[in-house]
Amino acid sequence: MGGRAVIAEIVAVGTELLLGQIVNTNAAYLSRRLAELGVEVYFQSTVGDNPGRVVATFRQALARSDIVISTGGLGPTQDDLTKQAVADALGLRMVEDEAAMKAIREFFARRGIEMVPSNARQAMIPEGSSLIPNRVGTAPGVIIPAGDKTVILLPGPPSEMTPMFEEEVVPWIEARTKGHRTYLQSRLVRVIGIGESTVEDRIADLITHQTNPTLATYVNGSEVQIRLTAKTADLDEARLLLDDMERRVAERLGRYIFGVDSITLEKAVASRLQTLGWTLAVAESCTGGLIADTITNVPGASNFFLAGLVTYSNESKSALLGVDPELIVRHGAVSPEVAAAMSRGVAEVTGAVAGVGVTGIAGPGGGSPDKPVGLAYVGLHLPGEDRVQRFLFSGDRLDNKHRTMQAALGMLWLAMPAPAGEQRPS
Numbered sequence: 001m002g003g004r005a006v007i008a009e010i011v012a013v014g015t016e017l018l019l020g021q022i023v024n025t026n027a028a029y030l031s032r033r034l035a036e037l038g039v040e041v042y043f044q045s046t047v048g049d050n051p052g053r054v055v056a057t058f059r060q061a062l063a064r065s066d067i068v069i070s071t072g073g074l075g076p077t078q079d080d081l082t083k084q085a086v087a088d089a090l091g092l093r094m095v096e097d098e099a100a101m102k103a104i105r106e107f108f109a110r111r112g113i114e115m116v117p118s119n120a121r122q123a124m125i126p127e128g129s130s131l132i133p134n135r136v137g138t139a140p141g142v143i144i145p146a147g148d149k150t151v152i153l154l155p156g157p158p159s160e161m162t163p164m165f166e167e168e169v170v171p172w173i174e175a176r177t178k179g180h181r182t183y184l185q186s187r188l189v190r191v192i193g194i195g196e197s198t199v200e201d202r203i204a205d206l207i208t209h210q211t212n213p214t215l216a217t218y219v220n221g222s223e224v225q226i227r228l229t230a231k232t233a234d235l236d237e238a239r240l241l242l243d244d245m246e247r248r249v250a251e252r253l254g255r256y257i258f259g260v261d262s263i264t265l266e267k268a269v270a271s272r273l274q275t276l277g278w279t280l281a282v283a284e285s286c287t288g289g290l291i292a293d294t295i296t297n298v299p300g301a302s303n304f305f306l307a308g309l310v311t312y313s314n315e316s317k318s319a320l321l322g323v324d325p326e327l328i329v330r331h332g333a334v335s336p337e338v339a340a341a342m343s344r345g346v347a348e349v350t351g352a353v354a355g356v357g358v359t360g361i362a363g364p365g366g367g368s369p370d371k372p373v374g375l376a377y378v379g380l381h382l383p384g385e386d387r388v389q390r391f392l393f394s395g396d397r398l399d400n401k402h403r404t405m406q407a408a409l410g411m412l413w414l415a416m417p418a419p420a421g422e423q424r425p426s
Contacts, residue, residue: 005182009065013073015048038181054085072156074139087126185238189226192410222406281352286360321345336388339379355381
């Protein structure tokens with residue numbers, strides 16, 4: 001591999017992937033882990049269960065990459081042809097591995113299941129290769145030398161692939177890439193309350209002069225994400241570069257940043273509520289309980305979350321929340337006045353410190369020129385103040401519900417007092 005960085009390629013085998021019947025989560029997992037191991041991934045390929053196309057895919061991958069890692073096609077059926085295809089691509093014979101056959105027989109014996117003849121195919125491997133044991137299923141993985149390059153075959157089911165990669169392939173990669181690693185470390189800075197164009201404008205100087213780390217913005221519903229990526233030969237240096245860039249981004253975006261990496265909006269809101277010692281209750285119409293469901297996915301939600309009321313009908317808004325029926329008649333159920341009344345009502349009924357009220361038109365029907373599909377109002381009742389904000393989304397019904405939920409939690413996040421020393425958004 002010389003003194004340069006090690007390049008890997010991921011090949012996913014399976015017609016079901018091309019048809020969209022299952023999502024290729026294996027490729028995402030492997031790409032992330034290889035980057036953490038200092039191995040660069042330049043290409044990913046997905047190929048159906050066609051012998052000729054699988055052979056061609058492996059030949060192409062080996063022509064441009066040092067390590068080719070494949071998932072899928074190692075089972076006992078006729079369309080499980082990955083090992084044979086690699087053998088054909090490399091001009092190798094298929095031979096039976098005695099250890100693999102013994103392990104397969106023992107697997108079925110332990111479960112009291114008859115082993116059908118087709119299972120024996122899983123013990124056939126390209127000549128000169130070595131097995132990777134499968135402690136979960138019957139299909140062993142295979143490591144196949146190809147001159148100064150290597151092909152690693154892993155099973156398709158993530159429950160088998162993941163432990164096999166972590167326990168067997170990771171040590172193999174670490175031993176063979178020492179001194180040739182280029183670490184690619186990423187960090188996700190997560191923003192709510194402003195759009196992607198505003199985010200980009202505030203960090204424009206950082207984007208213009210980016211070298212290492214690099215910055216890129218993405219939109220995920222009502223959330224904007226900024227991915228910071230550092231590339232170095234030293235893992236500690238990458239972390240220091242990311243720390244510095246994250247600090248510079250935070251100087252420009254303040255409290256619009258609610259979290260980094262795995263800190264979701266609901267986790268951030270939950271943490272802040274508990275820091276303040278506040279309790280929360282929500283009244284939902286168009287979101288149908290989605291806000292309550294999301295916030296209670298956070299462990300320990302019972303420490304601060306009191307109640308979620310789905311007041312879908314006008315009658316329930318009045319009966320359960322005390323919203324004046326005349327207010328609904330005068331302004332309509334989807335209005336800032338009703339959203340504010342819902343937030344006050346749910347706080348008063350439950351005794352919560354903070355109340356959230358949401359009403360809107362999720363679609364696809366029910367809209368009008370004055371109140372189009374995607375319109376939502378979020379009301380907040382907080383100690384000493386009430387707030388209402390209008391939102392207009394343009395997705396389908398489920399997307400509008402999800403984005404309304406995000407908007408409500410984001411509005412709550414920005415409205416809550418910040419701890420001393422934390423910068424508030426301007």
